[in-house]
Amino acid sequence: MAERTKGQQTEAELKAAARRLLVSRSYAEIKVTDITSEAGKAAGVFYRYFTDKDALLRALAADFDEALHAVVVKHVGEQHTLATVEDVRAHVEAFWTAYERYLPERRGILQASMLSSEFQRFHHGLRDRLVDVWADHIAATPAQADLPADRARMSALAVVCLLESFCYSQFAEDGTAKDAAAAIETLTALIATGLLGTPPRRGGRARARS
């Protein structure tokens, strides 16, 4: 932690200020001077640390990317299947939690992806890696075993689109979700049943399958 030079400290403060602003305002609406004054600094200091506003978002995105990668590495070797509703719920919960923690980055990246093709590519890249993970899971799911690989990938993309878009819709301007538990259950029910073909009966007995 500590042992940061003054400059590193300021850079981190600018990033933190941008993250705070991104929760309540869109990336396009945030001016460079909004960020510096949120950080309690003069306008000019921004350009000591970033070439422009996009560079700051890229830096945030890189941090986010790195953090996600760390999570993925951590989970390598662990059992990853989608055999049961609980497996799906665990995945949905993990996505939800990561979304919540990196809400400013996710909003900023998604919004910027609709502004410029540079960030569109970046957003695509991030999403693709997530789609890979889901595609693997789907391919390894007995219920989907007869699906060709490209169709499995398309299903995975649909799931990721659902997760991203629904999560984006659930967090209010203060960065909190009204009913996280219900949201996670709704996603789990739709995805688990959609992929596994077994309706989740929370707390009830599993129904006999034919």
Added chain:
Amino acid sequence: MAERTKGQQTEAELKAAARRLLVSRSYAEIKVTDITSEAGKAAGVFYRYFTDKDALLRALAADFDEALHAVVVKHVGEQHTLATVEDVRAHVEAFWTAYERYLPERRGILQASMLSSEFQRFHHGLRDRLVDVWADHIAATPAQADLPADRARMSALAVVCLLESFCYSQFAEDGTAKDAAAAIETLTALIATGLLGTPPRRGGRARARS
């Protein structure tokens, strides 16, 4: 059709030019002068017909809204259920087709909803009406009959998020989708199974249910 004054004609040409540009470029990247020169007009003429760029998007959105409303009115009285996979496929197909036809409007509105809170509200309003329709369907579906109303609405929102976001991802820069049939099947499978709990076996015999 005919009997349009010169002015109405020009207004329509400006809208058409904007629609063309929206397919390949983002709303934010399109300048007012891009639209006028695409329409083969001088810059100044724009402001005879629209107060600013947002006003043109609002006009496009209003056209779109009206067209959708007409479709909804047309379908009132028709049987609308989600009892079978075919019902779901019909709904997905209808959404897909409307999305394709109004691709510029959908892109423009979604992109603008990430720029300003005005268009965010507008986008929300559009989406909400679609969510209402799906929520009614879900509430009337036997497999979901025991779901409380607010959870049914949340499921409906998830379905609409999925449809919007997946469709947005499927159309390339030239406004065409690579594999529309596969996309519709993927969405149908996920939604039908997710909501009905019955895996669709296209072309195969329906499996005996327990």
Added chain:
DNA sequence: TGTACATCAGTGAACGCGCGTTCACTGATGTAC
């Protein structure tokens, strides 16, 4: 421990680019008699 100099961090007024928007004007179309 003190002085002199170098580098780093930060300031904020001023500058200027890009783009939206205006406006004085031209040409076309419509109307009155």
Added chain:
DNA sequence: TGTACATCAGTGAACGCGCGTTCACTGATGTAC
């Protein structure tokens, strides 16, 4: 049918706003001897 005037459609150079970005400067911190 022709002329005179009014309105409408369209032009494009010029203007100016807003915001990103610069830069000459100040003050703080670090280093050498």
